[in-house]
Every structure is written in C-alpha cells, then in structure tokens.
Amino acid sequence: MYQNELQAITKSNRYRSRKLYDEHLADFSSNDYLGFAQNHALFERAVAQVSMYKTHAPKASILVNGYHPIHQEFEEFLIRHNGFEAALVCGSGFLANFSLIEALPRKKDLLILDEEYHASGMVASKTVDAEVVLFKHNDANHLESLINTHNHNRIIIAVEGIYSMSGDLLNRDIFEVADRYNALLIVDEAHSAGVVGENMRGVFDLFGITPKANHIKMGTLGKALGSYGAYILCSKHIAEFLQNRAKAIIYTTAPSLFDIALGYQGLLYILKNRVSLKAEIEARQAVVQTMLGLKIEGLICSYPLSEGVDALTVQQRLIEEGFLVGAIRPPTVPKPILRLIPRLGESVESLEALCSLIQKGSF
Structure with missing residues (x-):
C-alpha cells in the first residue's frame, strides 16, 4: 500500500529502522545524560516507593481516577525545587509539548516558535486557530520584530533550553523580549534540566531567572x-486552563507510577550529588573542546560531517571500533551530523578514545 513512498524514502537515504545494539558498545548516543539508566540503586528505590501503595498502575486518565499520591508528591517536589506555582505530570515530553502548543494559542493569538523547535511543537502548531510564525533560530531581534509586525491578542513563544540536535543554548535575551510584551514563554527544558545551572535545574537556574506568571517550563x-x-511547571492559572483544555492531558491515561517514581529518585540523587555530577559534566565538556575543538554548553555535541560523507557509514565504522554515536540525517537536520553525547554512563577515558578516532577519521 505504501511501497512507492517507502521506496522514495529509501532512495533519498532517509529510511529509518529499529535496531538492537550490542550492550557492550560504549554508548555515546543516548540522552541518558547522567547514566541513571544503569543505576540499579535508583531502580530499587523506585520499586520500594511504588510498593508502598495498593495499586501500581494509574488505571485511568489523570482527571478521572488516575491521579495518584506518587504523582502529587512528585509535582509538589517540582514546585518547591523550581519555584513555580503549579505542576502537571504528563505521559511524555511529546505529549507535554503537544498539550501546551495545542491548548494555549486561541483564535486571534500569535504563536511564535523557534525555527528549530522540537517536532512535537511543530506538529501541534498545525492544529491551532492562532496565527503561527517561526523566528530565526535563537534570534531575539527577529522574534521582537515579528511581535511588532503582527496583530495579536495574546502572544505565545516556544523555545528550547538546549536544542536537541545542535546543542545550542537558549539566548537569554528571549526571556527579556517575552517579559517586555507579557508573552507566554514556553521553555522546553528536555535537554537542559539535570545538566546545566548551579543546581542543575536547567536554564532558569543557569540564568538566575525567577519564574514569573508568563513563564512555562x-x-x-x-x-x-x-x-x-514529563512535567509542566507554570502558574496556577495556566495549570487550571491546561487541565480543562489540553486534549493530550485530558484524554490519555495518567503517567506510569513507576516511571514517575524513578524520575523522582533521579531528581533526589541530583540534589544530593550535584557537586560531583557537575564536575563530571565539566570534565567531559573539556575533552570535547580540547580534542574536537567544539565548545558545548550541555551534553550534546553536534559534529558536522564533510560534504558527501554518509552518516550511517561513519556510525557503522565507529560501531566496529566499539562506540555507538547518533547518525542524524535530513530532514531532522539540514546536513548530516554525528550526534555525540558525552554521557556520564561512560568513562572520560572512553570518551577520549572515541574523540581520537573521530579526529583521525577526517569525516
């Protein structure tokens, strides 16, 4: 039924498939930035937390009978830890982003997204009645010019704390533009929370920004x-609106109790060990800068490939040497890149060995 489309995808070298990789490979491709996916102590603590209750599954939508004390406790911790008024747990980052972008812009509003915003927001933006425009990546001046040249009721701006493909850090000036025009500012901190900031809370923490009523994290x-x-942090007013309008919150089963408990244990671990974790992150950032000449703000290294070099071929060559990295191709990115994650689940020495191979490869 879709043979022609699949053939076209394959011909353009954009075919994707699921793979089970050898678990003995040094993993520099995963978003498990702090190596928590292999921390069995956190797993055991989460099991113990869930085991305290009669039920171990949410059973229903969060607005029917799916809201659980584990959800509530985690939300209350997030509020205290981040300084927002309210929190909502969600089933995934995609659902959280979709909830925000689909629900908040109404007719006669202006929705402005960074041109490199995550696909979840881009897809959701196709469903709204508001006017939707994109601003040049991280360009606060272009953002402000769009605000001044478009009619609007409310303004909703969507950006990322650290961009998932490029690894770029959010331009702090965008906060100032949003505040100046009293625009709702959605900051997707998927790749910055737990990585940057004095307390590893993300860009609000890094920039020393106290959350305001127009800020959403x-x-x-x-x-x-x-x-x-995932979770959404915002004002009580916005949280109330979302739980009455956001379809991806209203019409989905509440988040897994175990997953929320496991994330909660991860946050507690960061709180107790932030000094050593920050030192480990900085050590890996230094290796990338010294050996590859790339300064990274978080734990995403976007390594550009030479014209004509096939990302999948390079990835396979590195796999044969014992290293797994991301091979990212269009349309996800304009030009093929190696997406290298110097995660704490692998040693500094292993990262140095990988960077040395990349250096010698002349990719």
Missing part, C-alpha cells in the same frame, strides 16, 4: 533523569 524524565514521562 516543560521538562522530561526521559533524558537526564533516566526514566520516562
């Missing part, structure tokens, strides 16, 4: 926290 449990799920 989305974070995931599936990256630095080594679990699955």
Whole structure:
C-alpha cells in the first residue's frame, strides 16, 4: 500500500529502522545524560516507593481516577525545587509539548516558535486557530520584530533550553523580549534540566531567572533523569486552563507510577550529588573542546560531517571500533551530523578514545 513512498524514502537515504545494539558498545548516543539508566540503586528505590501503595498502575486518565499520591508528591517536589506555582505530570515530553502548543494559542493569538523547535511543537502548531510564525533560530531581534509586525491578542513563544540536535543554548535575551510584551514563554527544558545551572535545574537556574506568571517550563524524565514521562511547571492559572483544555492531558491515561517514581529518585540523587555530577559534566565538556575543538554548553555535541560523507557509514565504522554515536540525517537536520553525547554512563577515558578516532577519521 505504501511501497512507492517507502521506496522514495529509501532512495533519498532517509529510511529509518529499529535496531538492537550490542550492550557492550560504549554508548555515546543516548540522552541518558547522567547514566541513571544503569543505576540499579535508583531502580530499587523506585520499586520500594511504588510498593508502598495498593495499586501500581494509574488505571485511568489523570482527571478521572488516575491521579495518584506518587504523582502529587512528585509535582509538589517540582514546585518547591523550581519555584513555580503549579505542576502537571504528563505521559511524555511529546505529549507535554503537544498539550501546551495545542491548548494555549486561541483564535486571534500569535504563536511564535523557534525555527528549530522540537517536532512535537511543530506538529501541534498545525492544529491551532492562532496565527503561527517561526523566528530565526535563537534570534531575539527577529522574534521582537515579528511581535511588532503582527496583530495579536495574546502572544505565545516556544523555545528550547538546549536544542536537541545542535546543542545550542537558549539566548537569554528571549526571556527579556517575552517579559517586555507579557508573552507566554514556553521553555522546553528536555535537554537542559539535570545538566546545566548551579543546581542543575536547567536554564532558569543557569540564568538566575525567577519564574514569573508568563513563564512555562516543560521538562522530561526521559533524558537526564533516566526514566520516562514529563512535567509542566507554570502558574496556577495556566495549570487550571491546561487541565480543562489540553486534549493530550485530558484524554490519555495518567503517567506510569513507576516511571514517575524513578524520575523522582533521579531528581533526589541530583540534589544530593550535584557537586560531583557537575564536575563530571565539566570534565567531559573539556575533552570535547580540547580534542574536537567544539565548545558545548550541555551534553550534546553536534559534529558536522564533510560534504558527501554518509552518516550511517561513519556510525557503522565507529560501531566496529566499539562506540555507538547518533547518525542524524535530513530532514531532522539540514546536513548530516554525528550526534555525540558525552554521557556520564561512560568513562572520560572512553570518551577520549572515541574523540581520537573521530579526529583521525577526517569525516
């Protein structure tokens, strides 16, 4: 039925498939930034937390009978830890982003997204009645010019704390633009929470920004926290609106209790061990800068490949040497890259060996 489309995808070298990789490979491709996915102590603590209750599954939508004390405790911790008024747990980062982008912009509103915003937001933006425009990546001046040249009721701006493919850090000036025009600012902190900031809370923490009523933070449990799920932090007013309008919150089963508990244990671990974790992150950032000449703000290294070099071929060559990295191709990125994650689950020495191979490869 879709043979022609599949043939076209294959011909353009954009065919994707699922693979089971050898678990003995040094993993520099996963978003498990702090290595928590292999921390069995966190797993055991999460099991113990869930085992305290009669039920171990959410059973229903969070607005029917799926809301559980584990959800509530985690949300209350997030509120205290981040300084927002309210929190909502979600099933995934995709669902959280979709909830925000689909629900908040209404007719006569203006939705402005960074041109490199995550696909979840881009897909959701196709469903809204508001006017939707993109601003040049991380360009606060272009963002402000769009605000001044478009009619609007409310303004909703969507950006990422650290961009998932490029690894770029959010331009702090965008906060100032949003505040100046009283625009709702959605900050997707999937790749920055647990990685940057004095307390490893993400870009709000890094920039020393106290959350305001127009600020919204989305974070995931599936990256630095080594679990699955997501959360939204915002004002009580916005939280109330979302739980009455966001379809991906209203019409989905509440998040897994175990996944929320596991993410919670990850956050507690970060709180207790942030000094040593930050030192380990900085050591890996230094290796990447010294050996590859790339300064990274978080734990995403976007290594550009030479014209005509096939990303999958390079990936396979590195696998044969014992290293797994991401091979990212269009349309996800404009030009093929190696997406290297110097995660704490692998040693500094292993990272140095990988960077040495990349140096010698002349890719």
